[in-house]
Amino acid sequence: MGVKTCRECGKQLPEGVRYNTLYCYDCIRKHHIAAMKRYREKHGDRLRAEDKEEYYYYKEHGICVDCHQAAADEGYTTCTACRAKRNKRSEKYYKKKT
Ligand SMILES: [Zn+2]
Ligand SMILES: [Zn+2]
DSSP states (O other), rough: OOOOOTTOOOOOOTOOTTTOOOOOOOHHHEEEEEHHHHHHHHHOOOOTTTHHOOOOOOOOHBBBBTTTBBBBTOOOOOOOHHHHHHHHHHHHHHHHHH
């Protein structure tokens, strides 16, 4: 089948999205904001921070939350390349610290 595109705007979805992902982040966000607005009007302002939404979107759809371009590895929220980068960074950090 090849490349998947957003059903609403036709934008190409990142590689590795789940088979049941139909919309890009932007469109999901639009829908989500509308839904949140309705929710707030009903229940007040008690929802999770908006900047977390992007993270959850990619996480829930099996996409790397760091680069948004590659499929996340099984059991992880990031792809192999980004995890390697992160590990290098924390290695440096620990070396500095000790
Ligand atoms: Zn879209
Ligand atoms: Zn990545």
